[in-house]
Amino acid sequence: MYQYNLLFEARSIGEFFKRLGILILTVILLSLYVIGVTYVIESFIKNFNYNYLLITMKILDNTVCSLIPAIILLMIPCRIINNISRRYLVYREKIKDVL
Numbered sequence: 001m002y003q004y005n006l007l008f009e010a011r012s013i014g015e016f017f018k019r020l021g022i023l024i025l026t027v028i029l030l031s032l033y034v035i036g037v038t039y040v041i042e043s044f045i046k047n048f049n050y051n052y053l054l055i056t057m058k059i060l061d062n063t064v065c066s067l068i069p070a071i072i073l074l075m076i077p078c079r080i081i082n083n084i085s086r087r088y089l090v091y092r093e094k095i096k097d098v099l
Contacts, residue, residue: 030070037066 010016 033070034066037069041065 008016010019
């Protein structure tokens, strides 16, 4: 199966570095997102629930709270790519049937 490589499909060195910069910015933004959500959980939610056991604050809970929105945002492009590839396979099968 052909695996698409975003970086090396660039047509010029400038486009390569532009794609590399976008990739690096995406990694930085995702890491800042995880750090920010963890900070919000630690500072605000723990302070509001000081004497209550409404939210148990374990490391696993922090991880789940920070990764669920990121996973949902990651699933949207994966679903679009999956639909495009499935459509391509259906068209390819139709062409084989005609020939």
